[in-house]
Amino acid sequence: MSTGANFADFKSDKKPTWCPGCGDFGTMNGILKALSNTGASPENTFFVAGIGCSGKIGTYVRTYSIHGVHGRALPVGCGAKIANPNLEVMVAGGDGDGFSIGAAHFIHAVRRNVNMTYVVMDNRIYGLTKGQYSPTSGTDLKTKTSPSGTYMPPLDPLALALSSQGTFIAQAFSSDLKRLVEIVEAAINHNGFSFVNVFSPCVTYNKVDTYQYFREALVDVNDIGHDPTDHEAAKKLILDSETEYQGILYQNPNSVSYEESHGLDSPMWDLSENPPEDILNLLREFY
Amino acid sequence: MIDDLNWAIGGEAGHGIDSTGKIFAQALSRAGRHVFTSKVFASRIRGGYTSYKIRTALVPVQSVVDRMDVLVALTKRTVEENLSQLHDKSLIIYDGERTMMKDFEPPGNMTSLNVPLQRLAEEAGGAIMRNIVALGATCAATNFPISNLDESLEKQFSRKGSELVENNKKAALLGYNHIFENYNPSDFGYILECTDSTYVLLNGDEAIGMGAIAAGCRLYAGYPITPATAVMNYIKGRIEHFGGHVIQAEDELSAINMALGAARTGARAMTATSGPGIDLMTETFGLVSMTETPLVICNVMRAGPSTGMPTKQEQGDLNTMLYGGHSECERFILAPTTVAECFHKTVEAFNLAEKYNTPVYLAGDLSLAITEQTYSPDEFALESTKRERGLFLTETSELEPWLNTQGQFKPHADTEDGVSPRTLPGIEGGIHMVTGLEHDELGRRTEHPPTREKQVQKRKRKVETAIEQENFDYREFGSPDSDILVISWGSNEGAILEAMDQLEQKIRFLSFPYVFPRPDISEAIQNASMVFVIECNASGQFATLLEHDSLSRVTRILKYDGIRFSADEIAKELNSYLLPEEVVLK
Numbered sequence: 001m002s003t004g005a006n007f008a009d010f011k012s013d014k015k016p017t018w019c020p021g022c023g024d025f026g027t028m029n030g031i032l033k034a035l036s037n038t039g040a041s042p043e044n045t046f047f048v049a050g051i052g053c054s055g056k057i058g059t060y061v062r063t064y065s066i067h068g069v070h071g072r073a074l075p076v077g078c079g080a081k082i083a084n085p086n087l088e089v090m091v092a093g094g095d096g097d098g099f100s101i102g103a104a105h106f107i108h109a110v111r112r113n114v115n116m117t118y119v120v121m122d123n124r125i126y127g128l129t130k131g132q133y134s135p136t137s138g139t140d141l142k143t144k145t146s147p148s149g150t151y152m153p154p155l156d157p158l159a160l161a162l163s164s165q166g167t168f169i170a171q172a173f174s175s176d177l178k179r180l181v182e183i184v185e186a187a188i189n190h191n192g193f194s195f196v197n198v199f200s201p202c203v204t205y206n207k208v209d210t211y212q213y214f215r216e217a218l219v220d221v222n223d224i225g226h227d228p229t230d231h232e233a234a235k236k237l238i239l240d241s242e243t244e245y246q247g248i249l250y251q252n253p254n255s256v257s258y259e260e261s262h263g264l265d266s267p268m269w270d271l272s273e274n275p276p277e278d279i280l281n282l283l284r285e286f287y
Numbered sequence: 288m289i290d291d292l293n294w295a296i297g298g299e300a301g302h303g304i305d306s307t308g309k310i311f312a313q314a315l316s317r318a319g320r321h322v323f324t325s326k327v328f329a330s331r332i333r334g335g336y337t338s339y340k341i342r343t344a345l346v347p348v349q350s351v352v353d354r355m356d357v358l359v360a361l362t363k364r365t366v367e368e369n370l371s372q373l374h375d376k377s378l379i380i381y382d383g384e385r386t387m388m389k390d391f392e393p394p395g396n397m398t399s400l401n402v403p404l405q406r407l408a409e410e411a412g413g414a415i416m417r418n419i420v421a422l423g424a425t426c427a428a429t430n431f432p433i434s435n436l437d438e439s440l441e442k443q444f445s446r447k448g449s450e451l452v453e454n455n456k457k458a459a460l461l462g463y464n465h466i467f468e469n470y471n472p473s474d475f476g477y478i479l480e481c482t483d484s485t486y487v488l489l490n491g492d493e494a495i496g497m498g499a500i501a502a503g504c505r506l507y508a509g510y511p512i513t514p515a516t517a518v519m520n521y522i523k524g525r526i527e528h529f530g531g532h533v534i535q536a537e538d539e540l541s542a543i544n545m546a547l548g549a550a551r552t553g554a555r556a557m558t559a560t561s562g563p564g565i566d567l568m569t570e571t572f573g574l575v576s577m578t579e580t581p582l583v584i585c586n587v588m589r590a591g592p593s594t595g596m597p598t599k600q601e602q603g604d605l606n607t608m609l610y611g612g613h614s615e616c617e618r619f620i621l622a623p624t625t626v627a628e629c630f631h632k633t634v635e636a637f638n639l640a641e642k643y644n645t646p647v648y649l650a651g652d653l654s655l656a657i658t659e660q661t662y663s664p665d666e667f668a669l670e671s672t673k674r675e676r677g678l679f680l681t682e683t684s685e686l687e688p689w690l691n692t693q694g695q696f697k698p699h700a701d702t703e704d705g706v707s708p709r710t711l712p713g714i715e716g717g718i719h720m721v722t723g724l725e726h727d728e729l730g731r732r733t734e735h736p737p738t739r740e741k742q743v744q745k746r747k748r749k750v751e752t753a754i755e756q757e758n759f760d761y762r763e764f765g766s767p768d769s770d771i772l773v774i775s776w777g778s779n780e781g782a783i784l785e786a787m788d789q790l791e792q793k794i795r796f797l798s799f800p801y802v803f804p805r806p807d808i809s810e811a812i813q814n815a816s817m818v819f820v821i822e823c824n825a826s827g828q829f830a831t832l833l834e835h836d837s838l839s840r841v842t843r844i845l846k847y848d849g850i851r852f853s854a855d856e857i858a859k860e861l862n863s864y865l866l867p868e869e870v871v872l873k
Contacts, residue, residue, distance in 0.1 A: 012720075013693075014731065046552065046712045058720055059731060064712035066551055067722035068544065069574050075508075075541040079548025079556070080712075082532055083506050087552065087712050108537040264532060268505035269553030269681070269711055271674050275501050275529070279669045282497050282525065286487035287317075287664070 007036045010045075012062040018053060023200030023211075026174030027121045028057050030198070031092065033177070034184035040088040048077040050093025050102065053128045054121035054200070057092050071102030074109040074118065081116050084267040085259045088188065089116035096126050099135040099155050106157075110164035113192040115257035119184065120157065120195075121174075123202035124209045131205035141208055158238045158249060161195045167255035168194035169238070170248040173214050174201070179246060186248060192255035199244075214244070221247030229253050290344060292429060292477060293354050296418065297338035297368060298361030300331050306443070307418035308339025309659065311425065312488060314439035315343045316661050318432070319482030323348040323781075324490075324659040325851070327368075330513065330597045336364050345482060349625065349660070349781030350854040356477065357429060359421045362387050366394065373397055378475055380424050382417070398475065400428060402465050411458035419455050423462025428472050431479035433463050487664050491629040491655030491778075495585060496521030498633030499557055501672040504583070505531040506556040508545035510538055510564060513597045514656040515587035518559040539564035543571045543584065550580045551721070553679070553711035555637055559585035559649075562604050563594065569611040572646060576616035578721035578730075579699060579707060579746070581640035581647075581677075583633070588652040590849050599849030600653045602777050605828040608648045609803055617746050619643070619753070620802035622650040624762060624780035626660040627667070632800060634672055639757070642677035643749045644709055650802065652823070654778045654851040678708040683716045695719070697728040701741050705748025750804060759801040761808070766793035771865065772815035774841070776802060776829045778851070779821050785854035792865050802829070809837035817864065819844055821857060 010032040018024045035045060042063045049058030051070035058067035068076050077091040098106050098120045109118065125143065126132040132145040135155040142149060161169045168190040172180040180198065187194035199214050226247065227233060234250035237243075259265065296307050305326065312322050323342045329335040340355075342348050355372035358365065359380045366379060373379075377397040381388045382404040393399035402424045404417035411420070419440070426433045440455045466472060489497070496518050499507065507526060509519040523533040536542035542558045549556040560568060565586050575582050588604045590596035608620050619639050623632040629651055636647040680686055689697050689708045696719045700707045707728075710717035724732040725739050733739065753759075764784060765773075771792055775783055776799040783796055795815075799805060812818050812833060818841040820830035827843035834841055844860045846852055 042718055043715045044713055048548070058722065062718060064551075064718055065720040066548075066578065067720065067724065068547075069571055069723055072540060072544040072571060075536065075544035076548035076551070078534075079506060079508060079545030079550075080552050081548075082534060082545075083549035083554040083556070084552040084712065104537055105541055108541070262532065266530065267552065267554075267713070268530060268532075268549065271503040271555065271676070273674055275503065275669060275672050275674075277670060279501055279529070279672070282500060283487060283664055283667055283669055286489045286493070287485065 005036055005041050007033050009042055010035055010062055012060055014059050016060050017056065019204050021203040022053070023123060023174035023202065024054055024057065024121050026177060026180070027119065027198045027200045028060060030172070030174065030177055030180035031090065031119055031184055032061065033181045034188060035088070035090065037181065037185050038188045040188070044086065045088045045090060046077070046080050048073045048080070048089070048091040050097035052094040052097050052126070054092060054094035055097065071097050071100070072105060073097065074102065074105040077116050078109060078112065078114045081114050082259060082264055084269065085115070085264055086267055090119070091116060092119045092121065095120060095122040095124060095134045095136045099157055103135070107160065107164045110161050110166045110193055110195065112258050113167055113255065115192055115259055117184065117187045117194045117196070120197045121200040122157070122197050123200050123206055124154070125202045125206040127202045127205055138208065143205070156241070157197045162235065162238050162250065166195055166250065167192040167252040168248070169234070169250040170194070170196045171246055172196055172198045173218055173246055174198055175211055175215070176246065179220065183248060186251070190251060190255065191260070192252070192257045217244045218246045219243050221245055221249060290478065290480065291342070291348070292344070292356050292479060293340065293342050293352065294357045294425065295338050295340040295355060295369065296359040296361070296421065297336065297365030299334050300329060300337045301333040302337070302361050303418050304337045304339050307422065308341060310439050310443050311422050311436070312341050312659050313442060314435040315341065315479070316486045316488040317438050318435040318479070319484040319486065320345060320479065321347050321486070322488060322659060322661045323350065325351045326657045328598050336368055338365065338368070343479065345480065350785040351782070351851065352785070353853050353855040357425060359425065360388065363391060370394060376476060378428055380421055380428065400424060400466060400470060402462060404462070407461040407465060408458050411461055412454035416455055416458035419458040420462035423459035424466050426459070427463045427466035428475055429477040429479045430472060432481060433459060435481065485664065486661040487667070488659050488661050489626065490517070490657060490659045491623070491626045491651050492517035492587065493521050494626050494629035495559070495633045495649065495651060496525070497667070497669070498630040499583070499637070500526050500529055500531070501669045502634045502637040503555045503674045504557045504637065505554040506546060506549035507531065507533045507558070508536050508542040508549070508556070509558050509560065510536050510542050512561045512564050514589055514653045515559040515561045515564070515585065517656060518585060518587065539567040540570060543568040543575070546582055547571060547575055547580055550582050551712070553681070555641070557583040557585065559587060561587050561589045562591045562607070565604060565607060565611065573612040573614070573616050574723040575646040576618060577723050579644035581644055583636045583640055583647050583649055585649040585651060587656050588650060596849045598653070600823055600851045601847060601849065602652055602823040604650070605802060605824070608650060617645050617750055618648060618803065619645060620648040620650060622777040622800055622802050623655065624777060624798050624800050626655055626658055627662050628800060629655055630667055638673070638675040639753065641679065642675055643706060643753050644677065645749060650777060652778050678706060680708050680710045680717070681714065683714060686710060686714070686716050690716070691729065695729055698730045699726060699728050699742060699745065701728055701745050704752040705745045706752060754804045759804045760806050762798040762800065764796040764798065766795055769793045769795040770814070770816040771795065772797065772811060772818045773821065773861070774818065774833065775799065775821040779823065782852040782854045782857050783821060786857035786861065789854070789858035790861055790865065799829070807836060808833070812837040812839050812841065818842060819861065819864070821852065823847060823851065
């Protein structure tokens with residue numbers, strides 16, 4: 001197993017087809033930098049990508065990867081990690097993928113607490129289908145399918161993770177690379193399911209949730225002396241719908257991963273040509 | 288003396304019908320008798336009508352028949368439900384002291400045995416054991432040594448303490464003695480002999496679960512659904528000992544994706560569900576096929592469409608398994624024909640999946656799932672189960688022939704036989720991606736027409752290779768020279784085999800455990816004077832396939848009322864075609 005891989009080792013020779021200026025560039029760079037900082041190797045990393053602009057990331061990374069069906073990236077990552085707990089499992093997708101078509105999987109992945117990292121590239125819009133509202137779009141966002149606004153409050157991913165007993169809940173911004181890398185790195189190192197919602201602006205279809213908007217609106221939890229292990233404090237920030245926060249909002253320092261609580265510590269791929277002799281005990285039960 | 292005995296206990300859901308039946312089936316099996324069981328149950332926890340029927344003989348039995356010899360009736364409805372199968376020699380065991388059976392009069396000339404089940408159970412230590420009293424009474428009425436029942440009770444209850452075992456034995460004995468004190472069992476004409484033979488007793492879902500573990504399945508991901516839940520229940524608690532794990536997903540969409548994730552890391556993985564779950568899994572099925580991931584998807588079929596009849600039999604999902612999913616994608620479909628074959632076909636499904644990097648549907652059905660059947664233990668050579676893993680590269684040194692000039696691994700290498708290599712995360716030099724998008728040899732998205740064509744052809748070629756290299760054959764029975772051809776797929780085999788004894792003509796019977804790929808029997812169909820295809824659905828889905836294969840018409844014998852074929856029904860149906868009209872009328 002090679003270690004000490006650098007950032008470039010995690011990049012494939014495919015050039016991204018994202019629009020120039022897309023937030024996904026920054027988010028991808030942040031993820032890959034964080035991976036290399038933690039000492040992960042491309043060989044030992046399993047990357048699961050969803051569908052949408054963000055899902056293309058599976059092609060641009062140089063790790064073992066799968067680009068699955070829309071909304072189901074998390075279960076794939078969960079199965080992979082359980083079947084081989086030695087792998088670094090990274091799942092990435094968009095807000096539509098994670099909070100609309102895949103919302104049920106998000107809730108249960110949070111509850112299950114398998115030790116993997118989930119980065120949502122949240123642009124509050126459907127980009128690849130050319131501009132429809134997403135579950136995180138603001139009520140007033142005018143899109144092709146919401147010409148006078150969505151008439152719905154946006155889904156709050158952090159609150160959803162909190163109410164599902166998430167053990168690592170964070171938010172970052174694609175153009176604040178330093179903080180993004182720090183946060184994703186902490187997410188990778190967390191023992192359990194880590195959720196990082198990364199604002200990754202869509203420069204083509206969302207003229208509201210722009211770089212400039214986030215630059216002005218974001219409050220870094222480090223600047224307000226927030227203790228991420230303080231659940232009550234985290235609750236307050238997460239449920240504060242007036243402010244957009246950046247940073248680790250909550251981390252349970254006593255998190256026990258699914259694998260740990262089930263005693264899963266070995267890869268499952270290796271099989272002998274025949275079963276072990278005690279396989280006959282299965283038959284004996286039927287006598 | 289009647290030795291081929293049909294016994295049943297019937298009552299409402301919540302009456303403990305199932306466990307009582309299983310205890311008696313176990314007692315018969317331990318006594319060296321063959322057993323074939325079936326159940327009637329509803330999708331409810333309390334009330335309704337539910338029954339557990341056992342057919343037992345000294346020779347192997349492999350079907351239900353339309354006859355009821357000894358019936359334990361906890362409700363009057365139980366008698367009504369079985370009226371057509373009861374005959375003059377039938378015995379009905381009931382508790383006349385209970386309001387449910389008050390003033391019960393046996394129909395016709397049959398004998399009723401009034402046993403105070405509840406009172407005797409209370410005497411033994413608790414009313415809950417009233418069914419056990421009925422089993423004791425059954426032993427007396429059928430001249431079956433009660434020691435066998437005692438053994439079965441020990442097996443069932445020993446984990447819960449010796450007091451419970453002794454109380455149950457006492458309950459059984461009170462029922463047994465009550466018959467001898469009040470009736471003369473030798474008048475009834477039933478005798479259940481014992482032998483020294485050793486049998487195992489298991490159902491189809493258990494056989495699938497045992498096959499999966501023996502085959503080296505390591506990750507089972509599923510979502511509960513009747514009648515596939517028993518597969519998950521069986522595997523959970525056993526697979527862990529062999530390094531595996533069961534995960535209950537939030538839905539079937541998730542279950543198949545979890546299994547897919549595990550399979551991408553090289554683990555043997557499986558999910559099991561029934562029709563409604565197959566509908567959901569169909570979304571990811573295409574991805575599994577497109578990414579060339581080995582996966583076993585077990586479909587324990589039940590009556591549909593939609594929620595249909597969850598606790599009733601049907602083989603209605605053939606078209607869904609064969610054609611389900613948009614566009615065209617490769618798959619294999621195996622359909623075990625007996626409980627024992629559920630084991631063997633599960634093992635085969637895992638091997639096929641890995642040899643051809645293809646999803647495999649394993650099609651069981653409710654009949655197989657609820658049938659407990661006896662077999663010689665030799666039928667299941669678990670220790671010699673062979674795991675054939677195909678072109679699975681687990682060392683960097685093995686990758687070399689499969690790298691392009693830039694040293695990149697080709698998971699979809701365009702090979703002569705269509706089979707590409709498989710490696711796993713963690714192996715240096717094997718890094719690659721897979722995607723549901725059309726892709727090149729490296730697994731990268733492409734819309735380049737010649738590459739698209741090549742990959743489509745490559746995937747199709749895998750199936751052609753499998754047809755050449757594997758033995759996708761039918762199981763043949765009856766007279767090879769007969770020009771009357773009877774064909775079936777899946778679980779109808781036992782009933783047809785027994786029906787053959789009731790036919791005057793000799794027939795040739797081909798039982799198909801393979802739906803796709805399947806053997807080509809066009810010639811046999813064209814040369815036969817009559818061709819019958821027997822299956823449990825309303826349109827004759829397998830019959831239609833064979834008609835397409837052979838460009839000839841076949842006669843369909845179909846059943847879609849939710850209840851499996853009995854041997855008698857099949858014999859009657861076939862005879863209605865085969866015998867001269869006047870004989871049939873008689």
